Amino acid sequence: MTRAPIGVLASGRGSNLLAILEASNAPDYPARVALVLSDVEDAPALDHARAAGVDALYVPPGPRRARVSPETEARMVEELRTRGVRLVALAGFMRILSPRFLDAFPNRVINIHPSLLPSFPGLEAQRQAFAHGVRISGCTTHIVDAGVDSGPILFQAAVPVRDEETAESLAARILAEEHKLYPRTITALLTQELVFDGRRCLFRPKGAPR
Amino acid sequence: MTRAPIGVLASGRGSNLLAILEASNAPDYPARVALVLSDVEDAPALDHARAAGVDALYVPPGPRRARVSPETEARMVEELRTRGVRLVALAGFMRILSPRFLDAFPNRVINIHPSLLPSFPGLEAQRQAFAHGVRISGCTTHIVDAGVDSGPILFQAAVPVRDEETAESLAARILAEEHKLYPRTITALLTQELVFDGRRCLFRPKGAPR
Numbered sequence: 549m550t551r552a553p554i555g556v557l558a559s560g561r562g563s564n565l566l567a568i569l570e571a572s573n574a575p576d577y578p579a580r581v582a583l584v585l586s587d588v589e590d591a592p593a594l595d596h597a598r599a600a601g602v603d604a605l606y607v608p609p610g611p612r613r614a615r616v617s618p619e620t621e622a623r624m625v626e627e628l629r630t631r632g633v634r635l636v637a638l639a640g641f642m643r644i645l646s647p648r649f650l651d652a653f654p655n656r657v658i659n660i661h662p663s664l665l666p667s668f669p670g671l672e673a674q675r676q677a678f679a680h681g682v683r684i685s686g687c688t689t690h691i692v693d694a695g696v697d698s699g700p701i702l703f704q705a706a707v708p709v710r711d712e713e714t715a716e717s718l719a720a721r722i723l724a725e726e727h728k729l730y731p732r733t734i735t736a737l738l739t740q741e742l743v744f745d746g747r748r749c750l751f752r753p754k755g756a757p758r
Numbered sequence: 759m760t761r762a763p764i765g766v767l768a769s770g771r772g773s774n775l776l777a778i779l780e781a782s783n784a785p786d787y788p789a790r791v792a793l794v795l796s797d798v799e800d801a802p803a804l805d806h807a808r809a810a811g812v813d814a815l816y817v818p819p820g821p822r823r824a825r826v827s828p829e830t831e832a833r834m835v836e837e838l839r840t841r842g843v844r845l846v847a848l849a850g851f852m853r854i855l856s857p858r859f860l861d862a863f864p865n866r867v868i869n870i871h872p873s874l875l876p877s878f879p880g881l882e883a884q885r886q887a888f889a890h891g892v893r894i895s896g897c898t899t900h901i902v903d904a905g906v907d908s909g910p911i912l913f914q915a916a917v918p919v920r921d922e923e924t925a926e927s928l929a930a931r932i933l934a935e936e937h938k939l940y941p942r943t944i945t946a947l948l949t950q951e952l953v954f955d956g957r958r959c960l961f962r963p964k965g966a967p968r
Contacts, residue, residue, distance in 0.1 A: 664874060664877065664892070664894055665877075665892075666877050666878075666890060666892075667874065667875075667876050667877045678958075679956060679957070679958075680876060680911070680957065681910055681911045681956070681957045681958035681959055682874070682875075682876075682911055682914065683898075683911060683912075683913055683914035684874055684896065684914045684915075684916050686894065688893075700891055701890070701891045701892055701893060702893075703893055704892065704893035704894045705894075706894050706916040711960050711961065746889060746891070747889070747890065747891045748888075748889075748891035749891055750921050751921065
């Protein structure tokens with residue numbers, strides 16, 4: 549079986565990167581991580597990648613806080629394209645990507661977010677959900693668009709909030725679900741056909757009639 | 759066992775009223791419906807109530823579209839209090855209640871909403887969720903405050919959205935969960951102690967130390 553090369557962008561510890569690397573150890577997993585990019589030079593994610601024998605590059609983000617400079621974005625696209633990357637997974641990547649980057653991989657830049665979107669977009673989603681008093685939270689994989697956590701939803705997993713919960717225990721149980729949901733989402737995108745119905749994302753067997 | 763008298767407010771078919779009436783047929787259910795009020799004279803909910811031997815009153819809402827007149831609200835409070843009502847459950851009641859009404863039953867006016875709040879408040883929540891493309895929706899019981907579907911959350915139930923779903927099939931499966939969640943919420947409010955942690959609603963055995 550040919551495994552599709554994918555890229556991962558991470559700014560921090562990259563626990564979702566680890567989950568993807570672990571999933572890709574299975575011989576029938578349809579993806580292999582071909583490149584990890586980070587805007588943070590000492591991000592543990594880069595170490596994890598190198599330890600797994602995966603190319604890992606620090607890409608200096610430039611002067612802006614929330615975005616990557618156009619020059620660096622262009623370099624990121626080039627490095628990903630050079631390796632034939634078919635899917636780009638954000639794993640705790642803390643900057644907003646421009647349409648120039650997103651258009652280089654149409655509907656193939658994805659993210660995972662620790663809430664049941666559209667509830668609680670943005671930072672500290674687990675803490676937002678906890679403080680709001682929801683009884684069910686979870687995580688969401690979605691296609692990245694120009695907004696913050698606003699793109700079409702791919703998959704979601706629910707996590708019940710317990711009475712004796714803290715924000716930290718909730719975040720930990722959501723993270724455990726993330727580590728299952730993200731590899732599953734990548735599998736679906738590489739082995740099935742994504743069909744849009746408005747902003748609904750549906751999956752069909754490849755080559756099936758629409 | 760003494761059963762607590764509760765009131766139900768409904769504007770339409772009142773399928774959640776039927777679920778509550780059915781639950782209260784069990785001899786150990788902690789509530790009995792003492793009064794059903796409707797702002798719609800020919801609401802089927804009134805017929806359901808009368809068929810079950812429950813007092814049922816039409817209360818003319820007055821000239822405003824989204825609210826009930828102060829005179830009618832005062833009468834509603836009086837009718838509910840006369841019957842010793844300890845909990846008021848909205849079941850498809852389509853008007854916003856004023857603080858005057860809510861303050862007559864502090865933290866004891868509750869509602870059920872067909873989404874996982876805070877996602878998709880307001881009308882046609884099931885259709886909103888379907889069009890947005892969420893993979894998990896559900897229903898929420900909450901304390902009614904002066905906003906629209908904005909009060910503290912009591913309980914939630916998740917309903918997965920299937921690929922082959924329509925907005926109608928999703929609404930039907932959410933409704934089936936509503937019919938379980940609402941009686942369960944009423945039981946909790948009448949048999950346990952509600953404790954607030956910020957806007958989190960927690961339930962404790964009655965008389966337990968906080």
